[in-house]
Each structure stands twice: as structure tokens, then as C-alpha cells.
Amino acid sequence: MNASTTPTTRILLADDQDDVRSGFRLILDSQPDMTVVGEAADGIAAVALARALRPDLVVADIRMPGLDGLEVTRRLAGPGVPDPVRVLVVTTFDHDDHVRTALRDGACGFLLKRSGPGLLIEGVRAAMAGDVLIGPQLTVGLLKERAATAPAPPAPPPSVLTPREEEIAGLVADGLTNAEIAAELFISAGTAKTHVANIQAKLKVRNRVGIAAWTWQRTTAPGTT
Secondary structure, X not given: OOHHHOOOEEEEEEOOOHHHHHHHHHHHHOOOOEEEEEEEOOHHHHHHHHHHHOXXXXXXXXXXXXXXXXXXXXXXXXXXXXXXXXXXXXXXXXXXXXXXXXXXXOOOEEEEHHHOHHHHHHHHHHHHOOOOEEOHHHXXXXXXHHHHHOOOOOOOOOOOOOHHHHHHHHHHHOXXXXXXXXXHHOOOHHHHHHHHHHHHHHHOOOOHHHHHHHHHHHHHOOOOO
């Protein structure tokens, strides 16, 4: 498909900080398949603009005046909403209860602002593909909580990954970005990205959350160390 026929994802930004909205706009507008169609500095305006503009996706902060991002999510994407709008929550605060609430009320992803532009772009694309992307830093806490309360899983089958890929999968589960993995293993960021993509393909998972979940399942199963 050439550029002229590539569908464009229309995005509404909702954040009370002008510099954050400007930064997100620069990142997203730089992508050939994304365009920012509106901005809101508070939750009430975000809901009104989303209903008026009907964007493909709303990128919403948690802490905003009027309505917070969780309430914005519930009103736009929550259970029972007749014509829901996708909402990707991007915030400074890594509270697990915020993640659970947002996902329960229909959010299609939850990222930390410090995750960087690459993960923001990945989050938008995942949302448009019908996937849910949770930032790797947040995934660690959620999976640890699940491992502590879930019944013991059966012993895992032999790994399909090479020892190097298993090492990288472990770093993904620890919440490291591709750049951090590259620094840890003294490889290039491009090589780290390729390894992560190969791991996703071998495990048949769609994103880093799937890699982290696979790793935690193996490390918490009987007979593993």
C-alpha cells in the first residue's frame, strides 16, 4: 500500500500541560499514518471534543482538571457506551490500581510518559490493531501481583528461545526498553529491537507484554529457577 492510500489515524490529545501536548503532537504528526486533530487541556473539554470530532484515538493524561483521565476513559470507552472511542492513557504515575481501573473501563493501553516516543507510537498502532499495550515498567508490577495470587502453573514446556533470546526476554520482563537492553548487553539498539521482534514471533505474542507474561509464567512454574 502506498503512502497516498495509507489510512491515517486521527488523534485527540488530552493533557493539562501545554509542553506535553506539543511534544506528543510533534511525535505523532511525524508519523505518515498519524495526525493530531485536536487538543484539550481538561477532561470536560476532552470528552466534548471527542464526541464532536470523533477521532480514532484519544491520548489522555490521568491528572487533569474538570475530569481526570480515568473518568474520561469511562465516559468515552466504558461499558455501555453506545459509540465508544479508543482511549490510550499516558501518565506520569505508575499506580497499578490506575492501570486496572483504566483497562476495566475500556482503555486500549496504559503507558508512562517517560517511556519515550517509540513506545507512544507503538501504543497508538497497537490500539488501532485492536491490541492492548501496557508499558513494560507497569507490566512488571501487574505480573508480580498476578504471580503472587494465582495457583501454581504446570511445569512449562521446553523453551523455543535461544539462551540469548531468553536473556533478552528476561530484561523485557524487568521493564527495560530496547535502548536499555542494548546498553546492558553491549549491543546496538537496532540489534536489541531485532531480537525482541524475533522473540515475539517465536512466542506468537503481539507485544512486549506478551513476552513479559511468558517469562513470568516460566519463572513462577514448578521446576524452574
